Amino acid sequence: MTGRASNGMLAPTTPRAGEPLLSRVERVRRREGRVRTEHVTLAHGGGGKAMRDLIDDVILGELGQRDHGELEDQARTPLEELSSRGDRLAFTTDSYVVTPLFFPGGDIGRLAVNGTVNDLAVSGAIPLHLSLGLILEEGLPIDDLRRVMRSVRAAAEIARVRIVTGDTKVVARGAADKLFINTSGVGVMRRGISPSIRGACPGDYVITNGFIGDHGAAILAARGELALETTVESDTRALGGLIGELVGACEVHAMRDATRGGLATVLNELALGSDVHVYVDERAVPVRDEVRGMCELLGLDPLYLANEGNVVFVVAEDSVTRAMELLRAHPHGAGAAVLGRVSASPEGMVTLRTQLGGERVLDMLVGDQLPRIC
Amino acid sequence: MKFVDEFRDPTHAAALVREIGERVATLGRSPSRPLKIMEVCGGHTHSIFKYGIEQMLPPSIELVHGPGCPVCVLPVGRVDDAVKIAETPGVLFATYGDAIRVPGSRGSLLDAKAKGADVRTVYSPLDSLALARKNPDKRVVFFGLGFETTAPSTALTVLEAEASGVDNYFVFSNHITILPTIKAILDAPDLSIDGFIGPGHVTMVIGVAAYGFIADTYGKPFVIAGFEPLDVLQSLAMVVEQIARGEAKIENQYRRVVREGGNAVAQDAIERVFELRPHFEWRGLGTIEHSGLTFREPYARFDAEKAFAIRTVPVADPEQCQCGDVLKGVIKPWECKVFGTACTPAVPIGACMVSSEGACAAYYQYGRVSTSARAEARRELKVVR
Structure with a gap:
């Protein structure tokens, strides 16, 4: 029987009748740890009991992986299990530093799972295993960490990936911003499927699965600096399933998720990577009215806003009809659209037919989008 | 999206382009001797490029992109001053986003921020006043930039700061006025502009009558224009029409926003807080008389130039820069x-x-x-x- 003492320490354990002192101490030493402070402190990164408790209780506990006994320092995966599903490994890593940690439509935990899962999926791989690296700032509320871990668990279940290894560090206040997450991911690439950023050919179609700019707009509004209210939610979601369907049925030459830098950046990467011209019709680009309205107000271009659930597919001419059918029938393909087409020249360039009927270059962004004065 | 798409309708755009093309064809111009129309305001430049308007026009019309981008005409010396203020310990420097990367001779505000200066992007001067209230231990300096479009909001913010007794708020004023600038362009010996697209939002403040001299003295058509692409195309059609008829008038295409007399409240605010400097340096255009705004004596305590003892040293543009x-x-x-x-x-x-x-x-x-x-x-x- 334990109670919580006013100083946050465990209250004395009631001795069992006749139990020798040393065995009583040993029993308590092996008892499952619990974190009883409200905030992360430097002690949680010290490598001792406090850290062990944090990992057991908050991290593994919320991830639903607590009953594993003593942990190894690395994940071990039988090669047989992997090679039965494909013939190459895909390996990727990404770090997540989003502010705020929680935003409409998601949080940093969901983002950290979905982002890395999508980076694997766009290679044509089946995402399987993720690592989870956490950098915690001293003072982070334990409840926030619990909430993020629950979110990681839920997202991993939906994406059908396992968190197989991890690491936790605590840094002094100010040395990080609340919580940074790094996830690396391993997937197995399906035999015979090799989409590549170099794979776009003249005549191919450029299509996408959903509305663009939702994530960027939701984050901008959630920061609260602009006194803007909007109903837009982040589009963070795992696209492994949708991509699996597409690569199984269509000739997909290239895929990339349009995250930082937005749609415009991915289109430019395609044009440069494949040394082709990508021609896009602005009127075909799916943008929600809420996002457009916000961009109008702030002088931003939705084509450069970040997405977390949006993939640009380059498909062969023969496949475009089938691909659009599949996308439209999928829950993550609600905003599916044919954006444009690939042609031979001018090489390495994206041009946009504007809403008005004019034409212009659609280039990569130099830095951040800078709001204009007037 | 309602009230936006109507002004970007491709069918109407095509009709206007056709109309402009037919009218220009009667003027005997050619791609080698095109009709030159200047849009004074940077907002128009942005629209023209963003919607691909230039490429839709007949080759015998050339758009000349004028000096109405307040960030572009900011001289290097003033950027250096801004960086110097921002780097002063205890200063929080608030700026509109597009000024943050303008290079001075010792780097930009963004460079200063990277080296530790507290530089923040704001969307309005009121945001910077809010920063001053929230950070009473800091001196908060707003980078006042822009023509008569943004000057009223700077002036009103200073009045608000005065009324509410905020004493850690300052403005580094680089506000400029449009009329002397247009006059400087018209007086240039190599002038080859046939007509102007006039600035919509500046005129919303200063009113239409102020431009009379452009038509009366210089004989150039001048059409005040809105910023949506159909506004720009319609205004171009109106300029071309004036030229075709041999007229030179001040016309107002942007009537849904611009009133003849402008905005009296905004004019009063500018008038109350600011006065004209004897002269002000513009990047590329040199020194133009009575073209810059500085604080009137009763508001001098908000003047960052005084508070930080700024004595602008003119810095020549980089030699290669044109x-x-x-x-x-x-x-x-x-x-x-x-x-x-x-x-x-x-x-x-x-x-x-x-x-x-x-x-x-x-x-x-x-x-x-x-x-x-x-x-x-x-x-x-x-x-x-």
Whole structure:
């Protein structure tokens, strides 16, 4: 029987009748740890009991992986299990530093799972295993960490990936911003499927699965600096399933998720990577009215806003009809659209037919989008 | 989206382009001797490039992108002053976003921020006043930039700061006025402009009558225009129509926003807080008399130039930079020696390459595609569903 003492320490354990002192101490030493402070402190990164408790209780506990006994320092995966599903490994890593940690439509935990899962999926791989690296700032509320871990668990279940290894560090206040997450991911690439950023050919179609700019707009509004209210939610979601369907049925030459830098950046990467011209019709680009309205107000271009659930597919001419059918029938393909087409020249360039009927270059962004004065 | 798409309708745009084309055809101009129309305001430059308007026009019309990008005409010396203020310990420096990357002689505000200066981006001067209230231990300096469009909100914010007794708030005023600038362009010996698209939002403040001299003294058509693409096209049609009829008038296309007399409240606010400097330096255009705004004596305590003992040292533009010639319309952006090579949006030498309203950045970002490539692209488009 334990109670919580006013100083946050465990209250004395009631001795069992006749139990020798040393065995009583040993029993308590092996008892499952619990974190009883409200905030992360430097002690949680010290490598001792406090850290062990944090990992057991908050991290593994919320991830639903607590009953594993003593942990190894690395994940071990039988090669047989992997090679039965494909013939190459895909390996990727990404770090997540989003502010705020929680935003409409998601949080940093969901983002950290979905982002890395999508980076694997766009290679044509089946995402399987993720690592989870956490950098915690001293003072982070334990409840926030619990909430993020629950979110990681839920997202991993939906994406059908396992968190197989991890690491936790605590840094002094100010040395990080609340919580940074790094996830690396391993997937197995399906035999015979090799989409590549170099794979776009003249005549191919450029299509996408959903509305663009939702994530960027939701984050901008959630920061609260602009006194803007909007109903837009982040589009963070795992696209492994949708991509699996597409690569199984269509000739997909290239895929990339349009995250930082937005749609415009991915289109430019395609044009440069494949040394082709990508021609896009602005009127075909799916943008929600809420996002457009916000961009109008702030002088931003939705084509450069970040997405977390949006993939640009380059498909062969023969496949475009089938691909659009599949996308439209999928829950993550609600905003599916044919954006444009690939042609031979001018090489390495994206041009946009504007809403008005004019034409212009659609280039990569130099830095951040800078709001204009007037 | 309602109240937006109506002003970007491709059918109406095509009709206006046709109308402009037919009218220009009667003027006997050619691509080698085109009709030159200047849009004074950077907002128009941005619209023209963003919607691809220039490429829709007949080749016998040339758009000259004027000096109305307040960030572009900010001289290097003033950027250095801004950086110096921002680097002062205990200062929180608030600026509009597009000024943050303008290079001074010792780097930009963004560089200063990276080195530890507290530089924040704001959307309005009121945001900077809120920062001053929230940070009473800091001296908060707002980078006051822009024409009569933004000057009223700076003035009203200063009045608000005074009324509510905020004593850690300052403004580094680089506000400028449009009329002396237009006059300087009209007085240039190499002037070759046939007509003007006038600034909509400035005129919303100062009113239509102020431009009379452009038609009366200089005989140039001047049409005050809105910023949506159909506004720009309709205004171009109106300028061309005046030229075709041999007229020179001040017309107001942007009547849904611009009143004849302007906005009296805004004019009063400017008048109350600011007075004209004897002269002010413009990048590329040199010193223009009575073209800059500074604080009147009763508001001098808000003046960052006094609080930080700023004595602007004129700094020459980098030698290779031809921003001045671009701003006056003497050369096109791509005719500059360093355009797209030494000077790019990523590593700008001149300010015209920084702001998205700057002619060089707009052209680099949106415009650099050859005519033949466009023709090929158009053919390809037909197959996109």
